[in-house]
Every structure is written in structure tokens, then in C-alpha cells.
Amino acid sequence: MKAIGIPADAAGHGADALVDLELATPSADSRDLLVRIEAVSVNPIDIKMRSARPHADGQPRILGWDAAGTVVAKGPRATLFAPGDRVFYAGSITRPGCNAELHLVDERLAGAMPASIGFADAAALPVASLAGWEALFERMHISAAGNDAGKTLLVIGAAGGVGSMAIQLAKVIGQLRVIATASRPESQAWCGELGADIVVDHRGDLFAQLAANGTRAVDFILCLSDTDRYFPVMSKLIKPHGHICALVESRSPLPMNELRGKSASFSWEGMFTRSLHATADMIEQHRILNRVASRIDAGQVRSTVKHCFKGFNANNLRRAHALVEAGNAIGKVVVTG
Numbered sequence: 001m002k003a004i005g006i007p008a009d010a011a012g013h014g015a016d017a018l019v020d021l022e023l024a025t026p027s028a029d030s031r032d033l034l035v036r037i038e039a040v041s042v043n044p045i046d047i048k049m050r051s052a053r054p055h056a057d058g059q060p061r062i063l064g065w066d067a068a069g070t071v072v073a074k075g076p077r078a079t080l081f082a083p084g085d086r087v088f089y090a091g092s093i094t095r096p097g098c099n100a101e102l103h104l105v106d107e108r109l110a111g112a113m114p115a116s117i118g119f120a121d122a123a124a125l126p127v128a129s130l131a132g133w134e135a136l137f138e139r140m141h142i143s144a145a146g147n148d149a150g151k152t153l154l155v156i157g158a159a160g161g162v163g164s165m166a167i168q169l170a171k172v173i174g175q176l177r178v179i180a181t182a183s184r185p186e187s188q189a190w191c192g193e194l195g196a197d198i199v200v201d202h203r204g205d206l207f208a209q210l211a212a213n214g215t216r217a218v219d220f221i222l223c224l225s226d227t228d229r230y231f232p233v234m235s236k237l238i239k240p241h242g243h244i245c246a247l248v249e250s251r252s253p254l255p256m257n258e259l260r261g262k263s264a265s266f267s268w269e270g271m272f273t274r275s276l277h278a279t280a281d282m283i284e285q286h287r288i289l290n291r292v293a294s295r296i297d298a299g300q301v302r303s304t305v306k307h308c309f310k311g312f313n314a315n316n317l318r319r320a321h322a323l324v325e326a327g328n329a330i331g332k333v334v335v336t337g
């Protein structure tokens with residue numbers, strides 16, 4: 001089968017290390033699905049994994065953890081899907097990624113693709129939806145039944161892949177008031193289009209901008225950018241008993257005592273935790289993706305593709321990596337077959 005990856009003997013780890021490869025076709029065992037990949041999207045995790053030290057196993061590294069495609073075969077213990085079904089998923093970073101013609105994924109990590117959209121739009125959804133959903137409704141315990149309606153969520157770095165889904169999930173499902181941060185006219189306009197009630201600039205003084213909008217403190221904060229940099233202002237802005245959730249690893253220990261007086265909580269969200277540790281509730285990712293799919297089909301939530309490269313080859317994947325690596329992507333970057 002065709003794949004795009006980094007050969008074991010690649011000289012560097014820039015985007016130009018990605019090359020077209022021919023690999024053996026894998027076969028489905030246990031609860032795995034063998035999926036014909038129709039579209040993938042690129043995430044910051046691809047850049048981190050591409051830049052990581054190569055394995056010593058002599059095998060090429062295949063990246064890609066956002067996929068949409070069609071099931072062509074299944075392992076003997078797989079029961080959730082059948083050949084011909086269209087699926088979308090993030091998968092697991094412990095296994096080869098989806099930048100390949102055919103790909104194996106545990107069925108408990110896959111959702112049934114929304115019926116109303118195509119593969120490109122579907123490939124943009126899994127990582128961002130899973131990270132957004134888990135952060136809002138699991139880590140911060142925001143009610144998915146509307147019991148927190150009217151409370152305020154601040155999303156820092158809201159115009160990117162995860163933020164674009166988090167704004168929508170918080171509005172549609174959480175019924176929250178959403179304050180988004182974005183620094184450029186086009187990223188600010190995008191957050192507004194997705195439903196943010198107020199957009200402020202993270203390059204300016206957040207505390208002053210929120211105060212100018214009549215907000216001195218917020219119930220929830222989702223931090224999708226530099227956790228160390230934003231921790232002091234988040235500590236200042238969070239309400240007593242509020243909850244902060246961060247997705248980006250800190251470079252140094254965080255001063256947690258700053259939250260103590262307010263009895264505020266802090267959580268990490270890692271959307272690969274379930275697959276990494278094969279947690280007993282790993283099938284929740286199947287359920288979350290199905291719930292997101294039903295919201296897409298109901299027209300309440302939309303996919304957030306901003307760039308789509310047509311043609312599944314190393315050249316297009318390198319272009320997609322370059323856009324994400326620049327650090328100022330709006331919505332999602334997709335490559336289709």
C-alpha cells in the first residue's frame with residue numbers, strides 16, 4: 001500500500017523528511033478495523049512527533065492522527081462496524097498513524113461518520129472534537145444537559161483547530177456564554193462566526209479587556225496555548241470554585257497555590273490518554289464521536305476545514321505541515337485522497 005512517512009535513515013526532521021513510501025498492507029486482528037483512508041487532517045501533534053528522535057527499530061515512521069475513511073475489513077472481535085461503513089477517528093499515538101492508504105484502528109476509538117458531510121470535512125473533526133468534548137464535559141464537568149447554561153467560559157487560543165470545536169460545543173451543548181481570544185482580524189472574525197459572544201485579543205491585557213466587557217471573573221477557562229504564560233492571568237480571572245483546563249504541557253512547575261484561596265481546580269486534558277493507557281472506558285471516544293456526528297447532522301455544529309489539499313501525496317502533506325507548523329492556523333488543514 002501507499003503511505004507517507006519518514007524513512008528510518010532520514011537526514012532531518014523538517015517537513016521535507018516526509019516522503020512517499022510503499023509498505024506492506026496490514027491485516028485486522030482482535031477489535032481492529034482496517035480502514036481505507038479517504039482524508040486526513042494535520043495537527044500540532046504531527047509536528048511534535050515528526051520532530052521527535054527517530055525510533056531505533058529501522059522502520060519508517062508514519063504520522064497522522066485525524067482520519068476519515070471506509071471500513072474494508074475487521075478483526076474477529078470487532079462488533080461496532082461492518083465493511084462499507086464510513087468512520088472517523090483520531091486513533092492512538094502508540095500505533096502507526098493514518099497517513100497511509102490503509103490503516104488499522106481499534107473500533108472503540110472510531111465513530112460513525114456524519115451522514116451529511118464528506119470525508120474532508122469529517123477528517124477535520126476527531127482530535128478537535130474529542131479534546132474539546134473531554135475538556136469541557138469530562139475534565140471541567142460542565143453539564144452536557146444545560147445545567148450550567150449562562151455560565152461563562154474563556155477559551156484562550158480559540159481560532160485554531162481545538163478552539164473552533166470548543167466554541168461550538170460550549171455554545172450548543174453547554175449553553176455557555178463564550179469569550180474567545182484571537183489576535184488577528186481574520187481569526188477574531190472566525191471565532192465570532194462560530195458563535196463566540198465576545199472576542200478579545202490575547203496579545204493585549206486580558207484582564208482589562210474582560211473588565212471593559214463587564215466581566216471580572218469567569219466560571220471556566222480552556223487554555224489551548226502556552227500554559228506557563230497564561231497561568232498568572234488565568235489564576236486572576238477564574239471565579240471561586242471555578243475550573244481551568246489546559247491542553248499544552250508546561251515547561252516548568254505551575255504555581256498551584258495561586259488557586260488555593262479560591263478553591264479553584266486545574267485539570268490537564270490529553271485526548272490520547274484513553275488509547276495510550278487502554279483505559280476501561282476507551283469506548284467513550286466512540287460514543288463522543290457519535291454524539292458529535294449527530295450534532296453535525298442536525299446542523300447545530302459544523303466542520304471547520306479552512307485549507308484542503310487535494311491529492312494524498314508527500315508534497316501536499318508537507319504543505320499541510322507547513323501551515324500548521326506556522327502556529328497561526330485558523331480552523332483545520334486537511335489532505336484528501
Ligand SMILES: NC(=O)c1ccc[n+]([C@@H]2O[C@H](COP(=O)([O-])OP(=O)(O)OC[C@H]3O[C@@H](n4cnc5c(N)ncnc54)[C@H](OP(=O)(O)O)[C@@H]3O)[C@@H](O)[C@H]2O)c1
Pocket residue numbers: 043044045127128131156157158159160161162163181182183184187188202224225226246247248269270271272324327328329330331
Ligand atoms: N492535550 C491534548 O489532548 C491536545 C489535543 C489537541 C491539541 N493539543 C495542543 O493544543 C494546542 C492547540 O491545538 P490546535 O490544534 O488548536 O492548534 P492550532 O490550530 O495550531 O492553533 C492555532 C491558533 O493558535 C493561536 N495562537 C497562536 N499563538 C497564540 C498565543 N500566544 N496565545 C493564544 N493563542 C495563540 C492562533 O490564534 P491567532 O492567530 O489569533 O493569534 C491560531 O489561531 C497545541 O499546542 C496542541 O498541541 C493538545
